[in-house]
Amino acid sequence: MKHFSNRYIFIFSSVMVIAVATLLAMAATMLQPKQLKNLEIEKKKSILESIGVEATAATTENLYDKYITESLVLNSRGENIEGFDAFDIVLKEEEKKPLEEQHLPLFRATAENGEKVTIIPVEGKGLWGPIWGYISVKPDMSTVYGATFDHKGETPGLGAEINTRPFEDMFIGKKLFEDTKFVSVGVVKGGAKDGDPHNVDAISGGTITSKGLEKMLSDCLGKYNDYFVKNRN
Amino acid sequence: MSNQEKEPMFSAKIRKIFTTPLGKENPITVQVLGICSALAVTVKLKPALVMALSVTIVTAVSNFVIAALRDYIPDRIRIIVQLVVIATMVILVDQFLKAYAFDVSKQLSVFVGLIITNCILMGRLEAFAMANKPWPSFVDGLGNGAGYGIILVIVAFLRELLGSGTIYGYPVMQKLGVYSTGYENNGMMILPPMALIVLGLIIWFQRSRNESLIEKK
Numbered sequence: 001m002k003h004f005s006n007r008y009i010f011i012f013s014s015v016m017v018i019a020v021a022t023l024l025a026m027a028a029t030m031l032q033p034k035q036l037k038n039l040e041i042e043k044k045k046s047i048l049e050s051i052g053v054e055a056t057a058a059t060t061e062n063l064y065d066k067y068i069t070e071s072l073v074l075n076s077r078g079e080n081i082e083g084f085d086a087f088d089i090v091l092k093e094e095e096k097k098p099l100e101e102q103h104l105p106l107f108r109a110t111a112e113n114g115e116k117v118t119i120i121p122v123e124g125k126g127l128w129g130p131i132w133g134y135i136s137v138k139p140d141m142s143t144v145y146g147a148t149f150d151h152k153g154e155t156p157g158l159g160a161e162i163n164t165r166p167f168e169d170m171f172i173g174k175k176l177f178e179d180t181k182f183v184s185v186g187v188v189k190g191g192a193k194d195g196d197p198h199n200v201d202a203i204s205g206g207t208i209t210s211k212g213l214e215k216m217l218s219d220c221l222g223k224y225n226d227y228f229v230k231n232r233n
Numbered sequence: 234m235s236n237q238e239k240e241p242m243f244s245a246k247i248r249k250i251f252t253t254p255l256g257k258e259n260p261i262t263v264q265v266l267g268i269c270s271a272l273a274v275t276v277k278l279k280p281a282l283v284m285a286l287s288v289t290i291v292t293a294v295s296n297f298v299i300a301a302l303r304d305y306i307p308d309r310i311r312i313i314v315q316l317v318v319i320a321t322m323v324i325l326v327d328q329f330l331k332a333y334a335f336d337v338s339k340q341l342s343v344f345v346g347l348i349i350t351n352c353i354l355m356g357r358l359e360a361f362a363m364a365n366k367p368w369p370s371f372v373d374g375l376g377n378g379a380g381y382g383i384i385l386v387i388v389a390f391l392r393e394l395l396g397s398g399t400i401y402g403y404p405v406m407q408k409l410g411v412y413s414t415g416y417e418n419n420g421m422m423i424l425p426p427m428a429l430i431v432l433g434l435i436i437w438f439q440r441s442r443n444e445s446l447i448e449k450k
Binding site: 004008009012013016017020023024027028031034035038041042057155156157158204205 | 273274276277279280305306307308309310313314317321324325328329331332333335392393396397420423424
């Protein structure tokens with residue numbers, strides 16, 4: 001091994017760091033527009049999935065325009081706030097504000113069977129990181145029309161099962177309200193009883209993710225309580 | 234598992250560099266490196282394959298880069314230089330996937346960090362690339378990535394089949410109709426301890442078959 005002077009080591013490391021930083025900065029800047037576009041498509045795709053419309057990256061834009069008829073921003077009393085785009089609202093930022101000041105996004109869509117459904121975004125914490133999803137409810141504002149979930153990095157095969165069809169489909173037909181009281185949908189370890197309108201089965205080995213999902217649903221959907229009550233028919 | 238498509242530049246020595254990590258120098262079962270990721274990503278076949286592929290690419294390319302620079306890297310900061318190369322590679326791969334293969338990148342999200350910390354990478358850079366020419370180092374990276382991959386795939390295959398009753402997401406057990414006979418998926422297979430046990434069985438099997446691996450008393 002050759003001997004290198006301190007001077008050489010300093011120069012070598014400086015050059016290396018600058019070269020690497022430039023390379024990474026360039027890659028990040030050049031790829032960013034494409035990445036943001038992917039995220040937007042991903043979001044639209046998830047919204048569509050919650051009403052049972054399967055889209056590919058190529059068809060998402062068209063299908064989104066076709067099915068999603070309206071987007072609203074509400075406050076916690078269920079009143080419409082003008083001047084904001086529901087699509088651009090970041091739930092994580094909203095959660096930091098006091099409830100009265102939060103902006104609650106909501107989308108309306110006409111589903112495949114002609115039913116007018118309301119889509120609500122939800123966000124919470126799983127075991128390793130954020131989990132989120134979209135829940136669509138029927139015009140009675142209680143019956144779940146469809147649900148889709150996703151996660152940043154839950155364990156594959158365990159917590160990550162929340163974004164699989166069999167898990168998401170269990171939510172279809174569940175009720176958010178017991179008579180007039182908001183109860184949300186629970187996730188039960190050991191399996192929900194047949195015909196239980198408020199619970200679904202938890203994931204074996206994914207207890208913390210399941211619990212996080214349950215909390216996410218009751219926290220996020222609970223904020224829309226006033227809107228649900230006012231608009232049910 | 235030998236590479237059949239041989240060209241003149243694949244001399245016997247180069248072939249050996251590729252094949253030894255698959256068997257008797259296997260990074261997981263013999264060198265016992267990269268165990269943590271082998272346990273973490275083997276619940277299902279798909280993430281295991283993606284992980285195996287990513288590790289292979291990153292190991293091969295980092296090996297190549299370090300081998301090309303080996304005469305200029307000051308000995309005293311070589312570990313830092315190796316880490317910088319690995320980290321840069323992983324971030325670049327991640328950025329490209331996010332832009333051009335978004336679905337794959339979602340699969341990979343949690344494993345990217347694991348690749349940077351994978352002991353196999355540092356092990357190969359330090360043990361091989363620092364002392365060899367770029368081409369053999371590249372092949373060595375491929376071989377070690379593949380050796381790591383094989384074990385991952387075997388473990389993931391068994392865990393997915395016995396734990397979830399599927400192979401690559403295809404419900405085999407259901408199609409075979411074994412559930413009606415009272416068969417149930419083994420929930421233990423999904424949990425990390427069974428990965429360790431399966432891995433232990435593979436190591437046991439391999440050592441019992443290969444005399445050179447049996448430690449002398």
